[in-house]
Structure formats: structure tokens, C-alpha cells
Amino acid sequence: MTTLIELGKNAKQAAAILGAAGSAAKNKALAAIAKGLRADCAYIIEQNKKDLENAKMNGMSESMLDRLALNEQRIDSIAAAVEKIISLDDPVGKVSDGTLLPNGLQLTRVSVPLGVIAVIFEARPNVTADAAALCLKSGNAVILRGGKEAIFSNTAIVTSMRKSVESANLPADCIQLVEDTARETATQLMRMNDYVDVLLPRGGAGLIRSVVENASVPVIQTGVGNCHIYVDASADVQMATDIVFNAKCSRVSVCNACESLLVHRDAVQTVLPAIAEKLAEKNVEIYGDETVCSVIVNAKPATQEDWGTEYLDYKISVKTVDSTDEAIAHIAKYSTGHSEAIITNSLADAEKFTRLVDSAAVYVNASTRFTDGGEFGFGAEIGISTQKLHARGPVGLPELTSYKFVIRGNGQVR
Amino acid sequence: MTTLIELGKNAKQAAAILGAAGSAAKNKALAAIAKGLRADCAYIIEQNKKDLENAKMNGMSESMLDRLALNEQRIDSIAAAVEKIISLDDPVGKVSDGTLLPNGLQLTRVSVPLGVIAVIFEARPNVTADAAALCLKSGNAVILRGGKEAIFSNTAIVTSMRKSVESANLPADCIQLVEDTARETATQLMRMNDYVDVLLPRGGAGLIRSVVENASVPVIQTGVGNCHIYVDASADVQMATDIVFNAKCSRVSVCNACESLLVHRDAVQTVLPAIAEKLAEKNVEIYGDETVCSVIVNAKPATQEDWGTEYLDYKISVKTVDSTDEAIAHIAKYSTGHSEAIITNSLADAEKFTRLVDSAAVYVNASTRFTDGGEFGFGAEIGISTQKLHARGPVGLPELTSYKFVIRGNGQVR
Numbered sequence: 094m095t096t097l098i099e100l101g102k103n104a105k106q107a108a109a110i111l112g113a114a115g116s117a118a119k120n121k122a123l124a125a126i127a128k129g130l131r132a133d134c135a136y137i138i139e140q141n142k143k144d145l146e147n148a149k150m151n152g153m154s155e156s157m158l159d160r161l162a163l164n165e166q167r168i169d170s171i172a173a174a175v176e177k178i179i180s181l182d183d184p185v186g187k188v189s190d191g192t193l194l195p196n197g198l199q200l201t202r203v204s205v206p207l208g209v210i211a212v213i214f215e216a217r218p219n220v221t222a223d224a225a226a227l228c229l230k231s232g233n234a235v236i237l238r239g240g241k242e243a244i245f246s247n248t249a250i251v252t253s254m255r256k257s258v259e260s261a262n263l264p265a266d267c268i269q270l271v272e273d274t275a276r277e278t279a280t281q282l283m284r285m286n287d288y289v290d291v292l293l294p295r296g297g298a299g300l301i302r303s304v305v306e307n308a309s310v311p312v313i314q315t316g317v318g319n320c321h322i323y324v325d326a327s328a329d330v331q332m333a334t335d336i337v338f339n340a341k342c343s344r345v346s347v348c349n350a351c352e353s354l355l356v357h358r359d360a361v362q363t364v365l366p367a368i369a370e371k372l373a374e375k376n377v378e379i380y381g382d383e384t385v386c387s388v389i390v391n392a393k394p395a396t397q398e399d400w401g402t403e404y405l406d407y408k409i410s411v412k413t414v415d416s417t418d419e420a421i422a423h424i425a426k427y428s429t430g431h432s433e434a435i436i437t438n439s440l441a442d443a444e445k446f447t448r449l450v451d452s453a454a455v456y457v458n459a460s461t462r463f464t465d466g467g468e469f470g471f472g473a474e475i476g477i478s479t480q481k482l483h484a485r486g487p488v489g490l491p492e493l494t495s496y497k498f499v500i501r502g503n504g505q506v507r
Numbered sequence: 508m509t510t511l512i513e514l515g516k517n518a519k520q521a522a523a524i525l526g527a528a529g530s531a532a533k534n535k536a537l538a539a540i541a542k543g544l545r546a547d548c549a550y551i552i553e554q555n556k557k558d559l560e561n562a563k564m565n566g567m568s569e570s571m572l573d574r575l576a577l578n579e580q581r582i583d584s585i586a587a588a589v590e591k592i593i594s595l596d597d598p599v600g601k602v603s604d605g606t607l608l609p610n611g612l613q614l615t616r617v618s619v620p621l622g623v624i625a626v627i628f629e630a631r632p633n634v635t636a637d638a639a640a641l642c643l644k645s646g647n648a649v650i651l652r653g654g655k656e657a658i659f660s661n662t663a664i665v666t667s668m669r670k671s672v673e674s675a676n677l678p679a680d681c682i683q684l685v686e687d688t689a690r691e692t693a694t695q696l697m698r699m700n701d702y703v704d705v706l707l708p709r710g711g712a713g714l715i716r717s718v719v720e721n722a723s724v725p726v727i728q729t730g731v732g733n734c735h736i737y738v739d740a741s742a743d744v745q746m747a748t749d750i751v752f753n754a755k756c757s758r759v760s761v762c763n764a765c766e767s768l769l770v771h772r773d774a775v776q777t778v779l780p781a782i783a784e785k786l787a788e789k790n791v792e793i794y795g796d797e798t799v800c801s802v803i804v805n806a807k808p809a810t811q812e813d814w815g816t817e818y819l820d821y822k823i824s825v826k827t828v829d830s831t832d833e834a835i836a837h838i839a840k841y842s843t844g845h846s847e848a849i850i851t852n853s854l855a856d857a858e859k860f861t862r863l864v865d866s867a868a869v870y871v872n873a874s875t876r877f878t879d880g881g882e883f884g885f886g887a888e889i890g891i892s893t894q895k896l897h898a899r900g901p902v903g904l905p906e907l908t909s910y911k912f913v914i915r916g917n918g919q920v921r
Contacts (some may be wrong), residue, residue: 098855109839113863149820198873200883208865209896287825288750290895305700307722312725312897340921425523447913449527459916460611467910468921469614470606481691481704481909482725483897497893498883499861502873504746506753507882 097281100236100269101288104209107266108234114263118184119230122261123179126226127172129257130250134168140249141218143271146168148242156346160217161243171219171250174473175226181472184490185232199501204494206232208290211282212475213238215296215302218246224295225254225268228473231493234267235287238282241274248272283308293488295476298403313484313492317433318348319403320461323420323446324368325437326359332458333364333436337375338371340434346405348477349454349464351434353400353409361388361413384413400427416473417442421449428452430479432461438481453479453486511695514650514683515702518623520919521680522648528677529596533644536675538592540640543671544664548582554663555632562656570760574631575657584662585633588887589640595886598687598904599646613915618908620646622704625696626644626889627718629710634659638709639668639682641889645907648709649683650703652696655688662686697722707902709890711819713773727898727906729890732762732845733817734875737834737860738782739851740773746872747778747850752785754848754874758817762891763878767814768825769834775802775827791821798827814841831856835863843868846875867893867900 095103100285111119111286121400141163146371147432148158190202206278208280210233212224221237228235239247246268271278283292283304291311300318305314323338324333339350358363361384369379369389379385380395392411399410400423414420424433434456443457464486466474473487484492509517525533544551555577562572602615624647626638635651642649653661661684669679685692697706697718703724708718712731719728736754738747747906754765770779775798782801783793793799794809806825813824814837828834831849838847848870849860857871868878878900885903892898898906 107861109865112865194882194884198877205865205895214810292538309719309722311728311894313896329918334918335918343921401573403803414752436538443915449523451523451526451619452911454912457915459914459919462921463914463919466910468608470608480725481619482727485909495899497866498868498878498900499871500868500873500877501857501861501871503878504743504749505873506749507757507874507876 094272097271097278097285097344098288100271101209101285103266104269106350107264107289107357108206108208110184110264111229111234111267112208112232117129118261118263119183119232120179122229122258122263123175123226125257125261125299126254127175127252128223130168130175130222132174133249133253137168137246137249137253138163138165138291138497143245144243144317153242157193161246163218163246164307167219171222171272174219174223178226178230178473181230181397184494189496190377191469196505197502199506201499203499204491204496206495207495209234209236209288210219210493211238211285211289211292211310213279213282213292213294213296213300215240215300218243218250220249220295221250222254225251227490227493229231229258229267230488233493234269235379236269236271236282238271238279239274244272244274280307283310286310293476306389309403313476313478313488314480315478316348317351317403317429317479318350318477319401319427319429321351321353321355321424321428321433322351322461323355323414323424323433323435323443324357324360324364324434325416325439326357327438327442328360328436330364330367332463334367334371336434336436336458336460340462341372341377341409342375342407345407347462349461349479350405351410352403353427354409355414356385356411358384361460365389365411371490372409378411379409379411381411382413385411399407403429417445422444424452426449431454431477434459434461434466453477508686509529511685511692511699512702514685515623515699516650517680518683519702520623520648521678522620522622523677525643525648526578526599526622528644529645530710532677533597533646533676534593536672536677537589537640537641539671540636540668541589543667544586544589544636547663547667547698551582551660551663552577552579555660557659558657567656575660576588577632577660581633585636588633592640592644592887595644595904597644598908606827610919611916612919615913616910617913618905618910621907621909623648623650623702624907625650625652625699625706627693627696627708627710627714629654629714632657632664633659634709635664636668638889639665641887641907643672643681643902645904646707646909648683650683650685650696652685658686660686668798671755694721697724700724702725707890718847727890727892727895727902728837729892729902730762731817731843731893732891733766733841733843734763734809734817734845735767735769735842735847736765736875737828737831737838737847737849737903738774739831739849739853739856740771741852741856742774742850743852744778744781748781748785750848750850750874754876755786755791755823756789756821757876759821761876763875764819766817766823766874767841768823769828769837770799770825770860771834772798772827772829775799775854777883779803779825786823786895789821791823793823793825795825796827797826797852817843835860835906838864838866845891846878848873848875867891880916
């Protein structure tokens, strides 16, 4: 097994070559990867079966087993996702600024790859190909560290991709997998400042917390979403109902799902019952404050903890507020800075909400579920950043680059 | 003494108000700060004397004492620097992207302040006012943590600034000083993820290393510069001499000074002697490899350590290389990613160097000393970033912002 330091050195070397490669070379490698994944389909499914067997023995839940499982159709969509990245703009080499300085120096700011990106992720094996393809297109070498539940699947996918990259005359080490799934190895990866330029954790709150606590390399924090919808007094009942139902129920396990509902006191009697009735169709459990519990018969009393909880389930916390200001203050206290929405007909409240709520995506009269690179028109995303440094919201190809200044002179001194 | 957690809470509250303030309000506060610093000049000088007396007792060097000392003229230039920031563009509220999505959602990307910025810095008290003014203009609350050597000066400056901010109807807590200069307090500040959005260390390699090792909050790493100049075979002798002399000697204590010289083997006999002769005017000590030592009589043999050393002194390491590729490889190994230059008449080598050297600023035929926010036309800077995440090179006002997505709809669901 290759040591982590060796992986790091290999990645640095590969990154130098990949960083200088043009779009044509990178797209050729992506096409080869897609073709290779389809060709290696039987082998990948065979290896995936081993993961599934182990998972069953370890008592993995049906829904998790389903996320882990690969079949011909799923591998085909993984390959198709890689092919889609071919058509996206190359984010490298873009001149984003340029000036002729008074002393005659020509200053240009040019986008460059970040270098080596480490991605630590949990079970789903489709992340493996997706993250690798996005990193490759943006000129970055990637070190992937998936969960032990998917180690056979990930190894098969990475083996296939490396072979394809090499066949397209780029270094196989552009894509590497950490085969050692011990926790200490992940921690070591988080502190490899000499080899890792950026670390992207993709997973639940526990993983993100561990990375923030332990990493010494720069991190893009992603994915934890305690998303709020605030139903203002002037909200349209039907619109509020549709949006809350969509944001809560269309997919409960994702980070842009609504977890907490704030309702203006004047809308508690008028709008909330309609929302609760609609949520009841999916048996959503409501955890409400006293006022909410007095109006919605099935609601359970919310504890302090509920306001800060990302359920990722058919559950929602509901709180009464007296004003948009109170809603904003509550969000400032409990939000993870992902996505929040206001449902209102008041221009003043809409403007106040969008100006003062400090989250990656702030919506007026729309579902929080739209926070997504694809929906935003970015073509693809590697995650949703909930931090303010570097990238906020969907992290697409441009966010996987840095820049450098190139200054051309003819002997200038200072 | 206010606890660090209290400072953090105060900063968060102040940041919410400051973040929503317009340019007029912020500029009014900056004008008040400048006026206040001039008015409080006598008191600040009196407090600075206490720092100077302590420093003398503790045997501080003359050059460090000079950096610490304040007088009327220096306070006037600190105030003038604050006034200069008034005229700069407000980086907040800029719409950098916008689309009407196919489903009718109006997506806009708007720049917003980072929130709370912590700045840990060493001796010079002028940093105090400078950092505070840049943070204020960009809508960020700042928590300043200076060295204990300047605690009386910093306290006097911050007291003056807070009074002025308040007189301009913004919260005094936009600017706070950590009065406890214990090392543990700095470490605690580095881990206050609930209150600090970004940490900016300004100081030597030791401080930066400690921050990278210990911080759990997002960091913009600044200021360590092991800057290289590569003199190619085709370099003009006079130009090479002037640039190396300027980059090494115009100010030895700064991060954009040249620390290491790479000379093409074909230029060792022709260009290097002229450079060495010029450097001898300032008694620059040369640490060279075998070839260099055989040509330059006063050169001392370089050790492995020299190639990685930021001297910040009248010292330079000099190495012979056989090609531009070797120069690039050496830089990749030893550079801190700050600034590197090639002196050449070859277009192909200039292009290769700018494309393949992975540093914040890459020069052709100019001095590395130009890596500076003022020289780049940014108006001001709070430091030079040597990392790739978020900001690279001079960190000006735009780099002190993040962005958020505002999405306006009329009932869209996904």
C-alpha cells in the first residue's frame, strides 16, 4: 500500500503536469474515463457486490444499501455525468483582470488550478468519479478518501479511471485513492500541508466538525444545512404551502431541504394549518413552540435542541415570531449559513430579509431546494460551501481554481 | 478585562450592524478615526513611551525600537493612511453575477463582508490603525491581537478609534483589541469558530506556522517570502544587476525582497560577477554553490538550509542551474509561493517561467519588490497571501469580502 506521503508527492508531480495541460488534453482524458467506466462495468459491479455483502453483514439500513448499490444503469449515469463535464468551460487560464501600471509594468491576473485537492467523503461511490472528473477538468490532482463501506467499489472505479487517464497521456496520479480507511489516515491527510492545497469534506455534520477541528490545510466546509423558511404575515397561503412542502418533502436527506419553519404570529391561524395539513400527507412530524402546538393538534413540543437540528428526515421544527426582525435574529442564531427563504408579499420585508440574512443563498418566494450547482446554471458542483472564505454556495469549476499575477516588465525596479 | 468570548459576541453583533451600513456611514467613521488619532496624538505618544521603555529594558534591538516608536509625524501618516481608504471603492454590495434562470428565478451574486476578522500581528503599532480601517471600510468587525511589546500603544490607538467610530454612530465594537497578550489567548482566538469568520496573521514565519498548526477558523496565510530571481543565459547584464540589487537591497526586512538567486550556468562568468560587485556595495553576504564560490571569491558555501531560508537581511543564496526547467524545479521545491522573477531576453523561457512557476506573483524582467497592493494599484492591502484559497498575492478591500446568492421567485418549487 502506498503511504500517504507518497500519495502526496505523486499528486504534486501530477498536478504540475495536469496544471499545464490544455482543455483538449483534459477533455480527452474525461472522454476516456467515461468510456472506461462503461467498459469496466462488470468488474465494478462485481467489486460493489463485495461492499454490499459486507454492508449487509454489518446491518446497514435499506436506504443506505440503496445509496451504495451500483448497477449497469447507475454506472452509465456516472459515465454520462463525466461526459457532461467535457462540455463545460475550462476554468483555467482565464484573465480576470489586467492593467498597464504607471511604471510600464503589465499586470495580469490569471486563473490557475488550486493544485492538489483532497476529498474526504462518505458512502456513495458516485462521488468518486464525479469529484475526480471535476478536479481533472479544473487542472487539479485529487486524493480521494472514501468510506470503508465502499472501499471495493471505490478501488474499482479509481483503477478504471487511472487507466483511462494514462491512456489519454496524462499522469495516472492525477487521481489517487487512499486505500487505508483508518480514521488516523484521514486525520493525517488533513495535516499534509506540504502536499494538499485544499481539503473538501463531503458528508454529514460529524465529518465536517472533525475536519474543522483537525485540519491544518485550507478547508472548504460544505454541506450542513439547517435551512429555514420564514412565512411572513403577508404570505400567500397556497404559495407558502407549496414551497414548504417542496422544501421539506421533495428529498429529505439533502442539505438544501427545509428543517425549520418560522411563522409570523398573524399567519399562525391562517397559513400554518394549510401547511400542516399538506405536510401530514407525508407524515411529517412537527416540533413546535407553545403557540404552534395550540394550533396544530399533532405537533410535539420543540426543545431548545430542535432549533439547531438538521433532521434530514420527515421532521420539521416550527416557531412563531412577531416580526421579520425576530425571524432574522432567530436565523442568525441557529442557521448553518446554507439556504433560507422568506415567503411574503411585502417588498420591504423581502428586501430586509435578503439584505440581513447572512447565508450562502437567500430566497424570496422560492424553495430552498434550488441551492445546487446544476439549478444555478453552473453545470456541476462538487459541494455546497457554507463558509465565507473562497467559495460560498455551490462549488463549481471556477471555485476549484485560484489565480496568480503575471507581471511583465522591461527592467523596472522600485 | 473583557473575555475573548465576550469580544467575539460583541464583534458578531457589531458586524451585523456594520455589514448593513452604507459607504457614507463607513467613510464618516473613517474620517472621524483620522481626526481622532491626530487629536489624541499626545496621549498616544505618551503611551508609546511606556512600550519603548519596557522594550529598552528587555534589550530590544535599535531597528526594532525604531519600528515601535511613534511621534507626531508618524501618527499623522497613520491618520493619512486611514483617510486614503475613504477614497477607495466600497467592496460591499457589488453584483458580480446575475442570471434569469429558465424557471423564472432571478439569481444575483452580491458581495458581502466576511463578518468578523481576527488579526494577529507583531510589533508595529501602525498595523493597528491600518488593519482596523481596512476592515471597517469592507464592513467587517475586527478583533486585533497585537504583540505585548506594543500593548500600551495599541490600547491607546484602539481607544481613540473606538471613540471616533461611536461618534460617527457606528458600534465601537467594530474595533476591539485583545488586551491579554498571553500566548494561550492567541491560541484560543484561533479556535473561536462561532465568532471569527477569518483569521489573518501578520508577522514572521513562526507566527504563521503557529497559526496554520493551531487554527480551526479559516485562515488567510500571509507574508513569508523566500523570493527567487532567476537570471537566464540571455539576460541583459545591466538589467539583471539593477533588478537583483533592487530586489535584495532596497528594503531587506520585507517579504517581497529577493532571498535566493538562480543563475544559468552560461551567465555565471558573465552576469554573476557584475551582480556580486553591485551587491558588495551593501556588503551583501553571498551563500553559493560550488560553481558560484569558484567565481565569487567572497562567497561562502551554501548549506542545504540556505535554499529554504528567508534571511530578511543583507544575505542571499546563489545557485547555478543548467536550464530554465531546473530553475523552475528548484523554485517549486523551495519557494514559499510569494514572488519569483526571471531576467531573460528569451520569449520562450519567459513564457515557460510565467506558466509553470506556481507563486502569487511571477515577474519577467522586473523586481520582486513590486508585489504590494499599492504598487498593483489596489490602493491598500492588509497583507500578501501566499495561499491559494480565497486570496492570493496582495489582499485588498475586495479580498476582505465574500458573496451571497440572492434568488427572487414567485412560488417556484423543484
